[in-house]
Each structure stands twice: as C-alpha cells, then as structure tokens.
Amino acid sequence: MNTRVASIAAIPATMLLLTACGGGDGDDGGAVTLEFQSLSDQPAAIEATEQIVESWNQDHPDVQVEIVPAGWDGVYDKLITQFNGGAAPDIIHYEAAGIVPFAVDGYLADLSDLMSDAMRVDIPSGILDSVTVDGQVVAYPTELQSYVVFANRGLLEDAGVRVPEGETMTWEELREISQATTSGDQYGLGWGLSSPTAAFMSMAPAFGGTFFDGAGSDAGLIMEEGEMALPELVGEMAHDDESVQPVSLTQAGSDVLASFYAEDIAMTVQGSFQAANIEADAPEGLDWVVLPPLEGPAGPWQAANPQTLSVNVDSEHIEESAEFLEYFASTDNLAELNEADALIPATESAREIMGTSLAEEPGWEAILESADHLESSPFLFVDAYPQWKDTVATPAYQRFLAEEIDADELREELQTGWDEITQ
Amino acid sequence: MRTLSSKDPTKGGRTSSPGGPPTGRRTPGHRRPRPGGMARNRRREAAALVMPSLLPILVLSVAPLVMGVALAFTDARLVRSPDYELVGFENFTKLFDNGFFWESFRIGMVWAVSVTLLQLVAAMGLALLLNSGLRLQGLTRVLALIPWAMPPVVVAIMWQMIYSPNAGPLNAVLDGVGLPGDINWLGDFTTALPAVIVVGVWVGMPQTTVTLLAGLQQIPDELHEAASMDGASAWRRFVDVTLPSLRPIIASITSLNFIWNFNSFSLVYVLTEGGPGGRTMLPMLFTYLEAFKNRNIGYAAAMGVVLVTVVVLLLALYLWSQFRQDDKGKVR
Structure with a gap:
C-alpha cells in the first residue's frame, strides 16, 4: 500500500x-x-x-x-x-x-x-x-531490423493469388493481395500497431516522408503527403477495404502471430526478427514465406x-x-x-x-x-523525438486507427503536440 | 483535519489553562501553576522518546514532500547537469492551460469515484455475506483476501490475459452463451476505461471488506434482536441498524480508498499504459510521463501539487459533511 x-x-x-544507491562499482x-x-x-x-x-x-x-x-x-x-x-x-x-x-x-x-x-x-x-x-x-x-511481410503461402494460393517473387513489391500489390485473401472470418492482413509510431516512422521513407527538418533541438516537424501516406493507406485498408484484422491494430506484433498461426490472417507485417519466432513456434505444416521488400512511390527505403x-x-x-x-x-x-x-x-x-x-x-x-x-533517418537526431513519440504521436495514431479522428485531425494533433513539447 | 486539531493536546492545554475545572480534571499534570524542573525533564524525556520515530518521518516523508513542493516552483529538468532556477507560478499558469492534463484529471475523477463507490457496494455485500454465519466461513474469509495478497503488476498481467481479445477466457465465456465474443476490452475506446475500473474494484475489495467486516462484528446482536422483535424486515434492519453503526467506518474507508484509487499507478500502467489513445490516462500516469519521459520534473511536481491540493479539498468537504451529519444525529 x-x-x-x-x-x-x-x-x-x-x-x-x-542517489543513495548509486556509485557502487x-x-x-x-x-x-x-x-x-x-x-x-x-x-x-x-x-x-x-x-x-x-x-x-x-x-x-x-x-x-x-x-x-x-x-x-x-x-x-x-x-x-x-x-x-x-x-x-x-x-x-x-x-x-x-x-x-x-x-x-x-x-x-x-x-x-x-x-x-x-x-x-x-x-x-x-x-x-x-x-x-x-x-x-x-x-x-x-x-x-527491417519491416517485412510474412505470408501464408497456402492461403494466398487458395485465394488464387500468385506469391510475389520480384526484387520488390509495391504497397498497391500488398493491398490487392490483402483484399483477395479476405473472406468470411479470414482477413488478408494482420498488423500489430498498438505502438504504431516506430513502424510509421521507419517505413515513411518509401513514400518520401522524412518527418523532421534539421537536427538536435532546432529540428522542425514536417507533416506533408509523404508523412501522412502510410497511416492513410493503412486506414483505407482497414476501414474501406476491411481487409486488415481490426483486433490486430490494437495488439503488439507478437500477439498478432497467434492469428497468423491460426490461419485467421493470410499475411502479417512484422519486424524481420520475428522470423526466428515463427520458425520456432509456427504449427507444423504452416507454409510461410517472406515477401519481397515493400516499395512505395519513393522506392523501397526504410529508416535504419x-x-x-x-x-x-x-x-x-x-x-x-x-x-x-x-x-x-x-x-x-x-x-x-x-x-x-x-x-x-x-x-x-x-x-x-x-x-x-x-x-x-x-x-x-x-x-x-x-x-x-x-x-x-532524420528522426534519430531529433532531441524531442522520444518524448513526442510516447506522449503525442502514439496516442494520436491510435485514435486515427480507431477512426476517432480523421487524417486532417491526426495531422493537426501531431503538429500541435510537437509545438507544445518544443515551445 | 478538523478533528485532528481539536484533539491537539498543546492547543487544548494552552487555551484551557486559565479556564475552568472540566479540562483540568482530564489532564491534572498540566494544571500545575509552574512547570518546575521535573516537568522540564519529563518533556526532554518525551522528546528523546519521540525522536527515533520522528527522524525517519522527517527524512523519508517530510523532506521529500517539501522538496517536491519546492521543485514545483522551478524549471528543473531531469538532465545530466541540471541548472534550474525559480520561476514562481509559471508552471501552474502553464498547467492551467494544459488541456491534456485536465482531460486526464477528468478521467482520474471518473476512475477514482466509480472505483471507490463500486468497491464500497461490492465489499458491503461481501462483508454481509461473510458475516452471516454460513458454513466454511473461516475459509471464505481467507479466500476473500487473495486479491490483496497479489502485487498489482501480477494482477494486471492476469487481467490482461482474461481480457485478451482472441484467446481470453472472458470472450470465450461470452461466446459460449451466445453473446458477442470478439470484444477488444482493453483496446476499444469505449470499453477500456470500464474494463480497467472493474480490475480496480476487484483488487481493492479485500481491504474494504475486511474493514467493514470488522465493523459489522462490533454491532451488538441485541440491536438486531430488538429491531426484529419490533417487526423490522431485513432491509429495515440494514438501513436503520447496520448502516448508522457503520457510518464512521464507511466514511474513513471511503476516503482512504478514494486517495488510494486517485493515486493508483502500477495497475493501469501495466494494463494499458494510458492507452488506447489516452483513454485511460490517469493523472498519476500523466505526471509520470511528464517527469520521466518528457523529463520536466519541475512541471511534473507542479502537477503533483495541484493533484494533492484538489484531493485534500475534496476529502475535507466529504469528511466535513459526514461529521456534520454525525453531530446532527447525536443531537437527535
């Protein structure tokens, strides 16, 4: 108590x-x-x-x-x-x-x-x-780590989708496959976005998004097309196409793997490190593949x-x-x-x-x-980034993904939150 | 506060020293016309006896509290070479305009009031049940204590599993009886706060139950017997015998519960971390983020000061109204 x-x-x-505990070597x-x-x-x-x-x-x-x-x-x-x-x-x-x-x-x-x-x-x-x-x-x-798409080959083939094999695949392709593999209780994509900021920041370079201008304490936030493209795309896939498993958007990546193993979802976006877990935990007979790197309008770039x-x-x-x-x-x-x-x-x-x-x-x-x-990527060198990420960006993205606010309100919330922190 | 100061011996002694005999009868030692050497010695003795328990309080409670309040008037930051200066009331004026803080304050009030009330109602029911002389009473009384014995972090992880949207037993049960079994309890904006409140009630019930149970056992059986002789129903006996006898206990446990609940941190920190989208951002979580994520400990200390002030005011109001009712009851 x-x-x-x-x-x-x-x-x-x-x-x-x-202070009292410190100093002992x-x-x-x-x-x-x-x-x-x-x-x-x-x-x-x-x-x-x-x-x-x-x-x-x-x-x-x-x-x-x-x-x-x-x-x-x-x-x-x-x-x-x-x-x-x-x-x-x-x-x-x-x-x-x-x-x-x-x-x-x-x-x-x-x-x-x-x-x-x-x-x-x-x-x-x-x-x-x-x-x-x-x-x-x-x-x-x-x-x-890079973000990669793990796919269930069987489910893709059942839906008549050819498993992509090229150098890269576009986000549009991912969206189409996701739609094609959605039917009944099964969703095309599961994406653990309970803490969405890191994923959105890391994958923004594919859309030309940089988020920050300058470095250190003088950095400024940029919220333009490139920065907004990915959240908007995920929003459309989840709410217009309804091809993203809704629960997954509020879960951690590792929790979404349970749905992937149960074949409730055909694909999941995860950090590459999950390959080790999938190899160890996936049920026998689950035929999984890593799809080619995702490419946006600006290329297949991700933030290191x-x-x-x-x-x-x-x-x-x-x-x-x-x-x-x-x-x-x-x-x-x-x-x-x-x-x-x-x-x-x-x-x-x-x-x-x-x-x-x-x-x-x-x-x-x-x-x-x-x-x-x-x-x-510029966000690494921005002093206020970790604060902004935890206190402003994560709740705002969560609200956006839950359709509490629309894209314009998201942009504004991210910007005003940034101004408040850095004033 | 009021009761404390009225029982304060020094105050009472000083005001009554020129006065009449009634107080004199209570404290004959203090009534000597001159203190003399013996009384001084005794006072020194008393001081020496008090010191061992006073020192830890001064070092571990009073000093940090004073430091915390002092920090609230600085622009201190949690950095390597902190150089901070007094900024007067700047933190407080900034806080006044901080919409996020007041939103979290509102959530905190909803949380604290509903958890405290539900705790009282549920614990009262449980206490009456445990006091009704059912079989295996000894065992059930021990069982009722279990949530108390668990650390909040363990409780939170356990309930996280219960609430889990795709593998949780709660959804499985709902599904089994034909209700919607795909509710994302902690992830959904509408259910997150109620779900967290249920856990808060569950974890806080034992101490309320035990306190009320102790109170119930103090009520003389004769009162109940007399009431039933007069033909009072069970409900009438509860309202007219049990409740009035329990009033002081209810008042104290409710105010303690309110403080605990308003200040609770670990449970919600582990359950939701204030999410989704800030929907369960209790004021303590908010203050923690400001102190340890944003590293503005001066500003965070100001939040703490405001929270404590508001809680103290609310409690003073509540206790005042309770005791006023009490006094009235005695006159009647």
Whole structure:
C-alpha cells in the first residue's frame, strides 16, 4: 500500500533513493568488472550474448563482464532514472533512436578514438551516421531490423493469388493481395500497431516522408503527403477495404502471430526478427514465406535504427568497455548474434558471412536483401523525438486507427503536440 | 483535519489553562501553576522518546514532500547537469492551460469515484455475506483476501490475459452463451476505461471488506434482536441498524480508498499504459510521463501539487459533511 500513499513524495523520494544507491562499482582484487545491461529477449539471442561474454571472460581474467538482463519495455524511463541516480551500468544496450538524447545530454563516452579503423570501415556510412552525434561516435551499432511481410503461402494460393517473387513489391500489390485473401472470418492482413509510431516512422521513407527538418533541438516537424501516406493507406485498408484484422491494430506484433498461426490472417507485417519466432513456434505444416521488400512511390527505403552498445561516460573503465565492444562487434560474433535474433548485422563482413551460411534457410534471403534499402533517418537526431513519440504521436495514431479522428485531425494533433513539447 | 486539531493536546492545554475545572480534571499534570524542573525533564524525556520515530518521518516523508513542493516552483529538468532556477507560478499558469492534463484529471475523477463507490457496494455485500454465519466461513474469509495478497503488476498481467481479445477466457465465456465474443476490452475506446475500473474494484475489495467486516462484528446482536422483535424486515434492519453503526467506518474507508484509487499507478500502467489513445490516462500516469519521459520534473511536481491540493479539498468537504451529519444525529 505504501506505493499508493506515497503520491507526490514519490518523485523526489525516488531521486533520493537513486542517489543513495548509486556509485557502487564492483572493483575488487585488481580484476575489473564491467556491468553490461543487455536487452536481448529471445532465448537464442540471450544464449548467443552469454556465449560471447563467456568467451571474453575466459580470455580476459582481468576484465570480467557481467550481464545485467533488462527488458525493452520501459527502458527509456529506466535509463533516465539510472543516469540521474548515477547507477547506470558501464555498457548500455539500446537503439539509435533512443540513445541519441542521452548522448546529447553528455551521458555517453566518446568512442571515436577507441573504435578501430577496421571496424569503422566495416560499418556502412549510413549506419555509422546514425550513431554519430556532434561528430562523436557514441555507440557500436550491432543489429538492424527491417519491416517485412510474412505470408501464408497456402492461403494466398487458395485465394488464387500468385506469391510475389520480384526484387520488390509495391504497397498497391500488398493491398490487392490483402483484399483477395479476405473472406468470411479470414482477413488478408494482420498488423500489430498498438505502438504504431516506430513502424510509421521507419517505413515513411518509401513514400518520401522524412518527418523532421534539421537536427538536435532546432529540428522542425514536417507533416506533408509523404508523412501522412502510410497511416492513410493503412486506414483505407482497414476501414474501406476491411481487409486488415481490426483486433490486430490494437495488439503488439507478437500477439498478432497467434492469428497468423491460426490461419485467421493470410499475411502479417512484422519486424524481420520475428522470423526466428515463427520458425520456432509456427504449427507444423504452416507454409510461410517472406515477401519481397515493400516499395512505395519513393522506392523501397526504410529508416535504419540499429541496436546500439554504448559506454557510460561516468564508468571508471571506459577503455576496457570499448575493448569489449570491439570484441562483441567482431565479425563472427555479430553474425552469430544476428542469426539468433533473425536480424541484420551492422557490419558488411558479418552480413557477407550470413549471406553464404544461411542461403538455404527460409526467409533469410529476403530479409538480408531488405538491408540494402536501409538508410539513416532524420528522426534519430531529433532531441524531442522520444518524448513526442510516447506522449503525442502514439496516442494520436491510435485514435486515427480507431477512426476517432480523421487524417486532417491526426495531422493537426501531431503538429500541435510537437509545438507544445518544443515551445 | 478538523478533528485532528481539536484533539491537539498543546492547543487544548494552552487555551484551557486559565479556564475552568472540566479540562483540568482530564489532564491534572498540566494544571500545575509552574512547570518546575521535573516537568522540564519529563518533556526532554518525551522528546528523546519521540525522536527515533520522528527522524525517519522527517527524512523519508517530510523532506521529500517539501522538496517536491519546492521543485514545483522551478524549471528543473531531469538532465545530466541540471541548472534550474525559480520561476514562481509559471508552471501552474502553464498547467492551467494544459488541456491534456485536465482531460486526464477528468478521467482520474471518473476512475477514482466509480472505483471507490463500486468497491464500497461490492465489499458491503461481501462483508454481509461473510458475516452471516454460513458454513466454511473461516475459509471464505481467507479466500476473500487473495486479491490483496497479489502485487498489482501480477494482477494486471492476469487481467490482461482474461481480457485478451482472441484467446481470453472472458470472450470465450461470452461466446459460449451466445453473446458477442470478439470484444477488444482493453483496446476499444469505449470499453477500456470500464474494463480497467472493474480490475480496480476487484483488487481493492479485500481491504474494504475486511474493514467493514470488522465493523459489522462490533454491532451488538441485541440491536438486531430488538429491531426484529419490533417487526423490522431485513432491509429495515440494514438501513436503520447496520448502516448508522457503520457510518464512521464507511466514511474513513471511503476516503482512504478514494486517495488510494486517485493515486493508483502500477495497475493501469501495466494494463494499458494510458492507452488506447489516452483513454485511460490517469493523472498519476500523466505526471509520470511528464517527469520521466518528457523529463520536466519541475512541471511534473507542479502537477503533483495541484493533484494533492484538489484531493485534500475534496476529502475535507466529504469528511466535513459526514461529521456534520454525525453531530446532527447525536443531537437527535
């Protein structure tokens, strides 16, 4: 009951407690211990991470790495309190879109001089850009996700649809297939859009949407045709065509997979990493494929938002941490980790290894191909983006998808919310 | 508030010291004409005895509270090198124009009032049932406590499963009896708040039930016997015997419940995170977002101050009206 009674005392009290807890570093007997807060949440990826850490620990008795598992849910809030309380771990796992505000605040160590030249060359420049703030490299990019369409081949063929096989497929094609496979209780498409902002932001480049102009604290929001195209398209598919499963629009992506397994939906848009889950959980006999990358009027582009590993600037062992990151992101380790997570490695060399070793596996070819269409995106460098995403954009998009507001009201809500935050 | 200050010993002592004998009879020690060395010693002793319990309160409750109130008058942000300055009432004037905040305040009032009322009604029924001398009473009384023993996060996850639109038992049951079984309880704009309120009632029922049950057991059986001798029906006995005897308990548990419910956070945070589209955005959630997502702790502290002030005012009004009724009842 204490939590309830605390009310207003909670905020400063939390700060007091956090300050009190901070500062303890496991530093005994000469050996250095690095805390590594890892967000890996898929069993195979957790195992891969543990293996990498274990082999490092065996080779480096003086620098021991200890994994502190954490979850993706609420990690932004967690990091804010950790940093403010001085209790942040040495090595921080997150994503480019979320870590940049912390870098701007000065919480992250500058890794520019600690990252080896070989590594720097190996990372495509667009991806390295996404972790560079004010000319400083603030993180090692590790894994990339793209949004792909998983399809149930049987249901498509039953509806007389030829499974697309080209280099890319257009959104119009997706819409047509979705209509063709909708009948009775069965919907063409299921899309877990309970937190729609990330998906809409990441896929906007295909429609020429950039959302932001400028960077840092001076950035301005753009809400034009390219930015509005995707939500409007999803709205039309859901409410005019009625080919999108309505429940799925309020669910998380992983919940929608249940409908995909039950053959209630013929296709589902998901992060590429779900390939690992589908392979493990799909009922026997479910013949699934990854459709070619989606192409909009501006091309098949998606925003790259790599997962990142950064070093806490207040860590007593910044150099050792960077050495560990160098090892963690080395070609073999990265290939192993990304295979376990069904994600796309951030380095060219790891991607090459996976291209040859996984040529036979279902879905992988399309997933790796989609990586060619990932580009750095302005929203990563906008200070107010994480705030705007959680407090303005997500509720507004939810309202739009539930037909509470129309496209014009959505545009206005996003814009006024932005003005209120940045005023 | 009123009752507290009227029972305050120092106040009572001071005003009555030149006065008449009635107060003197109650506190003979304080009536000595001069304090003298012994009384001073005793006062020191009392202070020494109070300190151990006063210190934690000062450090853990009063200091943070004062800090929180002070923060509300600054532009503090949760950043690495915070340099903030006093801004006077700017946060409050900004808050006054913040439509989102007042909308969440409205939702908070709907939530707190309906959860508190439903809790009272449901817990009253349950308490009467548990007090009626049915078989296995000991077991059922323990069972009624179970929701209390569960952490709010576990409760929320459990109800998330119950409400799940395509695999939840609730929809399966509805489907089984021929009702629409595809309601998206937590995702739909119309059902989200009621669905969350039901969980709030469920989780808060045990402490209300236990308190009311304790009150019911205090009512002397003779009163009920006398009433039934006079030919009062069960309903009349409830209205004219049980309810008046329970009034002070109802007043206190309702006000406590109201505070708890208005300030509740974890349950709704896990169930809906304030969604869909802000439909279940309770004021505490809103304040949390402002503090830990938007990092404006000064502004968030101002929200806290406003919320506490409003709750205190509402409660003062409620308790005042309750006790006024009480006084009237005594005169009659």
